[in-house]
Structures are given as C-alpha cells and as structure tokens.
Amino acid sequence: MTRHIWRAVTVAGLLSLIAAACAPSGPAATEQQTAAPAAAATQGPVSGGRIIVGTFVDMQRANPATSNDSGSSAVSSKIYDSLITVDPKTGEAKPWLGTWTVSSDGLTFSWTIDPKANWSDGKPITANDFLARVKMQARSKVTPNKSVFNDIEGYQDYSTGKATSISGIKVDSADPKKFTAKFTRVFCPALTSVFGSAPMPDHVFGKYTVDNDPTKNVDDAPENNAPTATSGPFKFKEWRKGDQVILVKNENYFKGAPYIDELVYKVVADTSVLAAQLKTGELTVGSINAPDLAGFQTEDRLKIYKFNQVSYTYIGWRANNPNVAFLQDKRVRQALAYGIDMSAVVRSVLLGEGTKNLQHHPSFLWAAAPEKDLNPYNYDKSKAEDLLKSAGFAKGADGVYAKDGKPLAITIVTNQGNKLRETFLQVAVEQYKQIGVKITPKVEAFEALVPKLTGGSPEIEAVIIGWTNIVEPDSFTVWHSSNAASPTKAGNNFVGYSNPEVDKLLEQGRNGPDCSQATRQKIYQQFNKILNEDQPYMFGYAPKNLLVIDGRVQGVDPGPFNAEGLWNIDKWWIKK
C-alpha cells in the first residue's frame, strides 16, 4: 500500500529525472542477498532508532499541492496520507484514509473517510481537508499540478475565480467525514490521480485560500516548509536546508504509531558518496547502481534488496524531424531494433541487474501485453540490413547505408552524468556501426535537454532517456498525437508519434466509458502490441532497483509499484 501516490505520476509516469540518481523505483521479485538472520523470527518488533535515507536532492516544499520534485515527494509522502493507496505488489488502488463507491455512470465518487483518521494534532481528518487540497491547488500560481483536477465539475471556474465554490464537490452536511465528487466526463485514472492527492489540513491551510479572492493563495504559507499537522506515519521536525530533513513518528497515526523514532533524509553528493556512506554506516538506506554492486558483496552488515521497478530506459526516434525523415519508415526503426544486442547491453550496462524491455508498460503490470504476443527483436544483424535494403537503402563505400545520397546518420543525445545511459549510448554507437548506421553520440546537461525534448527542437534526432513510476496505465500524455512535442506546442510525446489507432485506444483507456480493469486491460495490451510493432522507441532496458539497507532493519518488504521501497516504513523496526 503506497502511502502516497506520486503526484502527477498517476497518469502515466514520471520522466526519470536526475542524472546520476536515476530515481530508485520499486520491486517485484524480491531477492534478499546476504544471509537474512533467521533469529529475527523469534524476536518481536521493538520501538526506537533512526533510519537515515540517502538522497541526491534536497526537499523544496513539503506541500504536495505545489511541488513536483522527487525530494519533496519523498518527504511529503511520509507525512501526508492519501484517500487511497497503491498496492506495491500489484499496482492496484486500494482504500486507505477513505473508502469509495462509484455511481453507475462512472461520474460520481462517494467517499467516506476512516472514523479513526486524525491529524497529528488530534483533529479529525474530514471531507473539508480534501476540499482544502483541491482549492489550494486550484488557486496556486506556481503549482505544476493545477490541471490534475480539471475534470471535476466547477473546478476550472473556481481556479480562475469565476466561481467561489467548486460545484462538483459536495460535503455531507450530516457527516463531515463524507463527500461526493462529480466529474464532467468519465476519467478512468481518477482514483490514483485525483484521489491519490493527499488531503491537506483545512485548519492549517484553509485561511490561505480565499473563496472570493483569487489573488490569495497558499504559495507563501510558512507551513509549506514546516508542516504543523500531518496525517501520515511521521511528523515534521526540522529541515536543515541542503543537508537533512528530520521526521519523527506520529504517535496518533491511524494505523498505529511507527516503531522507529526518526526518519531522516540526508543529502549526499553522488552515487559514489552514497555507496561509501552506506558502507561506513552513515546511511541506513540507499539505492545504488549496478556497477557499484561489486563493492557490497563483501559487506555482511548490509542487505541488498533487488526488485523490479516500474521504469525503463529507451532510445526514442524522432519521426517528425525532417533532418532524419528516414525514421518515419517503420522498417528503418525495426532494423534499429534488430541491430542492437539488448541482452548484451543488459549484461554490460546493468551487469545483468535488469531485463530487456519490449513495451511501454512494465511486464508485470496488468496492462502489459504477454511476452508471447510481442516481437522480442532478438539481435539479428542480417535481418536488420535486409530491412534497410527493403526500405531502399544501399551500402556506400564507407560502409554506411544511404538512400538518395542521404546517409543513415543519426545523432543520439542523452543527459550528462547518468553513467548507465552514457554507457548505453557508447554501445549503441558501436553496434549500429556494424549494421551500417552512423550514430553521433551527444551528451547534454539535463536542464538544457529538457526544454528541447518537450519543445520538439529540431536538434533532437534521437534521445536516450527514461520513464519511471508507470503505475496507472493511462499514457495519453506520452503517446497521444495531440501531445506531440513541437516548437509551437510543448508535449511529452517527444518523438512525435502519431497513430490514429493508438490515439483511439488511449482515449478509450482514459475516458472509458468502461473503466473496468478487464476492458482496459484489452485496450492497453493492444496498445502495447502496436507499439512493439511500430518501434517508435527502441524500448531499451528495465533496470532493477538495488536497495541497500542496514542488516539490522526488519520488516522491509519492497514491491515494484513503490519506487522508494519505503511504503511500509511504519512497520520497519531495528533489531538491537
């Protein structure tokens, strides 16, 4: 049960940010490496102790309504619980702070909040707290999450100040723990995206949003950075900026107080420092990269949890860039899929700690197509060259294929500092040379690369980057043709993929009318099959999460749909 649903993630997935720190993501098949002491079974949980988690980025704002960065989300997900939780093993939305029913037309959700659920200061968590969250997000001038609630009736009018209340959300006058939310159209990801947004304490934040004055907002509230009332297993204690965030256990937590006393997020410079500090014991928890794994095999004090994660790294081919118009030809993209030995990449880049990836959804998510229905594009040099020839290319004297005098030359860019991706790029250069495709590798700072990707810059011909946190299968913003990135309209469909059949599937998967899992499963399996055939991406690899934790820590139970592996942190305890 993931405590908090990562902000906008909900919809399709978050781009893996931070270069070196490629967001650690959750587990599926958990293998525990070093010998797990069997003696632990005889000893019950004990209270006390401190867990120190290593992170590469500091928190920015502990208010999930206005923040979107991974540092802030890590903290806010421990202090603010949501109405629902995502099961870390299956990715399914389950009741948490609240339980729900849906009307037969799929438009109205009725919620009842747990009677035991209180804020850390003892006040009950009510429907008004959820409303406070929706309202603060509507009026914030800086939030990247404003449009999450767009489909709630009356939300946009409230947001612009045309209305002084949100007509779609009705709080039960008899029971303050009950409310209904009405949508203007069926929105299948509503549970995770809309109701995965944590309620915020109205008695703390309510005063910053003024119904009849749209200029007032929560953006500068001091409680954004020093929360006074929390609903999660932890309370906020102190933020030493740039250094650490200290959380302490919430004795009033509705699921029972956590065993550990303190949870600390400690900022470290990079992956090598993180690895060093795990060894010295300065950190209790941290995610490492496969190349660092070797140094941990001899550390008996530490346990390594290896598990699948909902993310993958791919090569995206820009089909809508005239500089590389040949990428519009499916045969060329398929040739590029046959022309790279991904099993070798998994061995050399991930040292075997991951798998070759064939589709957009992770293979263990219900929306994924069964592997038997997919083309594995096993490495086949001659098939790759045959495809290029059938597309009208002929090999020139320099060994590079060309058509109408234009050589098959592509520049692939990736973000600086991510060693795994840089190695992947080097391998791609070498292997594509073998099939007569000339790759120019380019490395660019993340902050310079992002606007070019979302802005459809002609400089981008192909890119190595990743998606992470694909929990809710709705991938409308990533694959729908209306979200194609272009200089006039930004979008997350960086490659400019456009396929009317896929568009239709995405619309059905998002707006129903049938949101049942059985129907959506068929839709997304079909979608994945088409992508596998079309190869708008060379779907790359899915790395495993390698979470290193002090061997004394008990109760760790990671699953692939919780990126951090800390979803049940309240049940962790430290063996004396």
Added chain:
Amino acid sequence: MRTYILRRVLYAIPTLFGISILVFAVTRMAPGDPVRLYTFGALNITEEDIQGIRLHYGLVNPDGTERNIALQYVDWITLAVQGDFGKSLQYRQPALNLLVERLPATLQLATAALILQLLIGIPLGVVAALKRGTWIDNVIRVFAVIGHAVPTFWIGLLFIIVFSVSFRVLPSQGLLTVGHDVWDIPDRLKHILMPAFVLSLAGIANYSRYLRTETLDVINQDYIRTAHAKGLRERSVMYGHALRNALIPMVTALGPLLAVLVGGSLVIEQVFTWPGVGQFTYAAARSKDYPVIMAGVMIAATLLVLSYLIRDIAYALVDPRIKVK
C-alpha cells in the same frame, strides 16, 4: 582617510552594477527554461498552466510574449536595490534569506581554511627561506607547486577515499553527524577538518611561496645586517626585525585570498556536501533558479569587493607612503 574609504565604496557601486548586468544577461541567455524544467514530469500540466507560471515569475508579458531581457533586468534591479532579490523559483522563499541562512556554514569553512593557511603557510615560508637551498626548502617548494596545480575537487575526493572510506577516521559529508546536536563542537570540528584543509591547500602554497620571497628580501636588508652587527641573538633578529617586516606585505595578500576562499568553497562544498552558499548557488545554477543565482553572485561579488576594500585600507594603514588621491 574617511574620504579615501568613501571614495573606494563609491567605486565599488558601478563594479557591482556591471557584474549584475553581466550575470543577469548570461543566465537568461543560457539555453534552458526554468518553468519547463520544474514542470517536467507533471503529466497533467497544460500549456496554459505553464504560461501562467511564467507570467507569475515575470518571464513573459501578460499577452504571453516573452518579456524583453532588459525589461526583466529593470524589474529585478528596481527591487534588488531595495534589498528584495525575489523569491526562489524552487523553494518559494526569499532568495536572499535562503542564502543568508547558509552564509554561516560558508563563513565557518572559509575562516577555518584561512586559519589553517596562516598557521601552516607562514611557518613553511619562513622555514623555506631560512633553510634556502636545502632539501627542506625543496620539499616545501614542490609542495607549493602541487598545492597550486592540483584541482581541489580531486584532492577532496582523494581525501574522502583515504580518510573516510579506507581508514574511516573522518566523516566524508555534511556539517555534523545525523542526530547530533548542532552545538556538538567536537563533532563539528571532525566534519570541518577535511574540507577546510583541502580548501586551504592553495592558500598554503601561495602563502609559503610569498613569505619565502619576502623573508629572503628582508634578511638581505641593511638593517638586518646592522642588527646582526649589534650582536643581537639570531632569534631576536629573525622574529623582532626580519619576520615582522616580512609580514607587512602579507596584509595585501589577504584580500584576494578571501575571495579565493569564497570562490573555492563553491567546489569544496559540492564535494563534501557542505550546506553553504556555494553548494546552494551551484544547485541553483543547475536548475536555473534565477533569483537565487543572482543573489548568490551578488553576495560573492560584494564579499570580493569588500575584501579588496579591506586590503586597500589595511595597506594604507600599514604603509603611510600610500597617499590617498
């Protein structure tokens, strides 16, 4: 003297203006867009949302067109001269406050490094001069060259590997151990030792070379020969006459050293995750947090200008031949 100081302060103002224009222009013209960067991954976001955030930050005009950089500069400077450097785009707090909060950490590091420079650099220089031509002198000189030539971040990493990872005698990162009280002085000293020493290396090298030259200069002066001739003991000649005079010019070296410390801490803070101004400004530059970059650079520039000012005043005090024009 008062007019001298006043004049120097007045000279500083156009310098700071120049720096602010330059940095403003460079940061705004560098590729990248802070709003796109912050909203990256927010998959529900619409183009209107992005435009709304841009408008809020003053990056576009109300009609949606990009705001002229010169006008943006005017927006900024109008408030900056009143002490308002704007709010951090990432943290939503006044940029200046965020930096001032971190100033103590940087000053601690710089002060510790300065003390180490003086404590180590001066004796090394004097010894090198007195033992001129011997192996001791050569060793010190080689050390000075290395201290200058090797990049500090590399030495920093080397120290971390040796002292933190291999021998585990010193902590590698941060101000103090997690869970310790902020007033745990021994713990803090343990944390500051490595970064301060690495930061001081260039200064030690500088100081020892500088002082060697000065000392050599002085011991060949007539008044030293006179002191010897008077029959004074070697010790009193060296400390009472030679060293005292050799140290005077050192005052002038202090100014630029301060600047080097503040500038150098940018790298060192990064390597040792020292939560100071340097680390914060670097992170801001990476994430295009314009108000923080501007405030950070202006603080550093002010410190620089101030350190030169102090040097000039000290110089004027020490050497009366410097006439105030």
